[in-house]
Amino acid sequence: MQANVAHQEQRRQDRILLVLAVALLASQAFSDFLTRNALGIATLWPTNALLAGGLLVLNPRRRVVLIVIAAVSHLAIDLMVGDSLGHAILYTLVDVGEALLVWWVVRRFFGPPRVRTMRQLALLTTLTAPVILAMATLAATVLALTYGLPFVTVLTDWFVCGVLGMAIVLPAVLVLLDSEHRRAFHRPLLEQLGLALLAAALSALVFHRKGLPVPFMLFPIALLTAFRLGPRGAAQTSLIVACVAIPLTVHGLWNSQIQTDWSQAHQNRLVQVFVGVLFVTSLAAGLALAQQERLRRLLMRREQLTRAARARALAANEAKTEFLATMSHEIRTPLNSMLGFSQLLVERRDLAPDVRRQLTLIDSAGTALLTVVNDILDFSRVEAGQVELLFQPTSAAAVLHDAVGIIRPEAENKGLALEVDVVDPVGGLHDLDGLRLRQVLLNLLNNAVKFTEAGRIRACLTIEPGELEDRLKFEIVDTGVGIAVERQGRLFQRFSQVDSSASRPYGGAGLGLAISKALVELMGGKIGFDSAPGHGSAFWLELQAPQVEPYDVGEPQPVAAPGAARILLVDDHPMNREIGAALLSLVGCQVETADNGEQAVAKAARGGFDIILMDIHMPQMDGLAATRAIRALDGEAGEVPIIAMSADALPQQVERCYAAGMVDHVAKPVQREVLYAKVSRWLARR
Structure with a gap:
């Protein structure tokens, strides 16, 4: 493929x-034969611009070939028009030297040989004009000293014809050879030919002796071409106008229209100035459109990259979710057996005390592992924005006392004093999500117990009344190890721990505080802490909540007697069926099992x-x-409440259960209280 690209470039x-x-040959012949003034200097000279443009875009070997062609043809044509050998050599050396100097200056100070902005067009003219002036000065000096020609006149004529030719032809050549402009405004060949013919015909109509003396009519067609073909269209139109208008002017066909006694040289320069203005005007429009087109393509490219990045992010998120779901399922399945059998064994009355203690340790370790798994699931819900708060009339003091009551046995086992201090001048209920608030307080209390080896833990609540909402401030103060200043910044980050070294004495996944922060912010509050190494820590959270009246929830519905419940337990794992049947049998349920969905x-x-x-x-x-x-069965058989009892516990997995027709979900490892509560609830509804 690279060889093919190289071959195409060589052909180009x-x-x-x-x-x-x-x-080059045509312009030299036309300028020397038809536009020379009385001093023998051509009034139109695009040759140097064509040579300089070729030097800028050709490779070295072809560059040398073009220089040789330009020098030989220049010398031959000068001799053919009657110049002496000295004149011919001087003209050839100056013109070829000017093109070479322009090539060097542009490559040195301009950068890549392309014109894509008006600033580049102005810079190109600014760089080439001094070169032309220097070479015109050299030629005028030699001609004045050697042949006695007037220095100022020669200098003026040489510079004007050179700078006009260079200002129009060189940028036009660079624009026409710029592949970027060609790709950006690719139009059908028929349209390009039509616009070119229209420009040529209108130019002939304007500049013909019997034509219409309205050269401004060429501007609309030039702008139209620029809009359709971009900068290349502006350059093509300007060169077409020049190729039509200049020969007509040279032959005196425009003299009757301009009605002036200007010399032929002045008329030629006037046409060049007109073509230059036309070129700059249309090129400005074309370059603006080209810039807009480049921005459009850039935007499309960035949109494509954004879509690709979004697709990669979605794929990565799906992979993360799938990995999380698989690992959660694989961890929960053996945990279900561990915790289930340990709970069943603890219920036995024939166990020795040391065996009961060992079973309790197994249950505690399994519960700790379950807490880590649940933390990961909670954090995934928070990240996915799938946590919905349930606000209801709640006693903030009762929530705090409840959380402290749950954590108190663990604190007392470590010999820690656990105090509760409530300042509540309101004494009413607030609109809060009590479950999520308790989850946050339990996280803070668990950390306080974990990181405190001796001393006490104080749980404080201060309620400050407000006009619309009260300010609730919870504080958990401990006398534990404290937190070093350099480690405090990452405390609420996910999977981050104060001590992440291999020798750290405290376990945990580093998600509790990150979840707590997300929940508090979701409730519209804020959370923070103050800590000093060796002096303990004080974690606090603040919420704004209005006072509310208790809801009338009506009379509680009676719960069906467990002994009357007949339950079908469906699970392919024998141990899960044994655990589930045993737990339900403990409360008097009649259990029948099935190994798979077809049996069920x-x-x-x-x-x-x-x-x-x-x-599942x-x-x-x-x-x-x-x-x-x-659900497709007829009669009451299709209306039986179906509760999912599965290790699939991610939000999207639970949603699939509801979508299939299930009414509730119990996550493995099964906790007895949760299982009994779910069963009793749906028995009551039956």
Whole structure:
């Protein structure tokens, strides 16, 4: 492929060399034969600009070929028009030297040979004008000293024709050869030819002896071409106008229109000035459109990159979610057996005290591992924005006392004093999410107990009445190890711990405080801390909440007697079926089991069940498909409450359960209280 690209570039260079060589010969012949003044100086001279443009875009080998062609043709044409050998050599050396000097200056001070802004056009003219002036001075000096020609007149004529030619032709050549302009405004060949013919015809109509003396009519067609073809269209139109108007002017066909006694040289310069103004005007429009087109393509490219980055981010998020779901399921499944059997064994009355203590330790370790898993799930819910707050009339003091009561046994086992201090001049209820508030307080209290080896822990609540909302400030103050200043900045970051070294004495996933901060901010509050190493820590959170009256929740519904409940337990894992059946049998439920979804559907079709507990991942037919099949049954068999009992606990996994027709969800490892509460709730509704 690289060889093919190189071959195409070589062919392109050959075409450019051929076109420039033909243009050089034609322009030299036209200028020398038809536009020379009385001093033998051409009044139109685009040749040096064509040569300089070729030097800027050709490779070294073709550059040398173009220089040789320009020098030989220049010398030959000068001799053909009657110049002496000295004149011919002088003209050739000065013109070729001027092109070479322009090439060096542009490459040295201009950068890449391209014109894409008006600033670049102005800079190109600014750089080339001094070079032309220097070479015109050199030529005028030699001609004045050698042949006695008037210095000022020669200098003026030489400079004017050179600077006009360079100011129009050189930027036009660079624009026409710029591949960026060609790609940006690619139009059908028929349209390009039509615009070119229209410009040529209108130019002939304007500059013909019997034509219309309205050269301003060329501006609309030049602007139209610039709008359709961009900067290349502006350059093409200007060169077409020049190629039509200048020969007509040289032959005196425009003299009757301008009605002046100007010499032919002045008329030629007037046409050049007109073409220059036309070129600059249309090129400005074309460059503005080209800039807009570049910005549009850049925006499209950035949109593509943004879409690609978003797709990668979504894929990464899906991979993270899938990984989290798989790991959660794989961890919860064995935990269900560990905690379930340990809870069943603890209920036995024939255990020795040391065996009961060891079972309690197993249960505590499993519960700690479950806490880590739940923290990860909670944080994933917070990140996904899937945490919904349930505000209801809540006693802030009661929530604090509840949290302290849960943590008190652990604190007392470590010999810590746990104090509660409540300042509540209001004494009423506030609109709060009590469950989430308790979760935050438990996180703070757990940390206080974990990082305090001796001393006390104080849990404080201060309520300050307000006009619309009261200010609730909770504080958990301990006498623990404290937090070093350099480590305080990352305290509320996810998976971050105060001590992350291999020798750290405290465990945990580093998610509790990150979850607490997210929940507090979701409730519209703020959380912070003050700490000093060796002097303990004081964590606080502030909430704004209005006072509310208690809701009338009505009379509690009676719960069906457990002994009357007939439950179908569906799980492919034998240990899970044994644990679930044993836990339910403890409260008098009649339990029947099924190994997979197909068995569950067949047994549910016979009827007689009050509740179905359904696992999700099973062979032959999974729990979701089984649920949909049961819901399709006729009569009461299709209306039995189906509760998911699965290690799939992520929000999106739970939503799939509800979408399949399940009414509730119990996450593994199964906690007895949660299982009994869910079963009692749906029995009551039955």
